[in-house]
Amino acid sequence: MKKFILPLLLACFTLLAKAQTPNPNYDEALAKKLGADDYGMKKYVMAFLKTGPTKIEDKAKLAEIQKAHLKNIGKLADEGKLVVAGPFMDGGEVEGIFIFDVRTIEEARALTNTDPAIQAGVLTMELRPFYCSAALKEVAATHKKLAKKNFAD
Template sequence: MKNCSTLFLASLTVLLLNTSCSSTSKTVSASNSAPAKSIEASGYDAALAQQLGADEYGMKQYVMAFLKSGPNRDQDKTVAAALQKAHLNNINRLAEEGKLVVAGPFLDKGEVRGIYIFNVTSIEEAQKLTETDPAIQAGRLVMELHPWYGSAALMQVNDTHKKLEKKNVAE
């Protein structure tokens, strides 16, 4: 009977060790003190991460632009409205091309008028894109550009937005 108990305990120990070792190979730990979390349980999607350009933290590099009031804001209402429409059309074009991930105005009418988040990795690339904006060309707006590190999930904002908008802002 003692041999059967020893054999049972040895078998149970081997089973537990095998289970523990196989689940340990599927875990990731954020730090040495944090409990391990299963990749499967986290919802990690390797294909989506690769598609969106995510690094191991689910992040990627962008360039953020602060749109500021430019030196030439004295256009009459008709010209200002035409520039605004052309500015919005340019935003839509850059979004369709996948170069502009997020754009929007600030609502406080201050010096900083809005933001862009460009899907590029250099200030030079973003600068070339800002130069296509008619409001920039006219001096109505100026851009301040900064490299920025944010969630790769932002790459899905434009597709989701299309499902939410009843009317396009440029219309």
């Protein structure tokens, strides 16, 4: 029995030591700038944009609300509060997502309440705490370098 336990303990300690090996690519300054924890992650709030109770038949009015919705997305992204936004493309009840760089549901609710589509009742939002890579904060700045056109224009 002792012959079996000693190799098993050595194997466990070896695995533990490997698990504790620091990441050779770790960038402390970047991790700090992005608010990353030890796993490179951080807390966000995700919003599921759902079809709201208000149905607007006037196409011009609906287009106006959509344009204002897109401008609000740009404003929140420029402020660093919105790190990811986009529609789902399957025509379902959940129309899209936002990922907010805020700590609480209440902060995210205050931001969603600035959205003209929410104000008009065209969309509703379900807010959920979300844990993901701190690198998401880099998406908005990178996107600006990729887009030839702006949806809100």
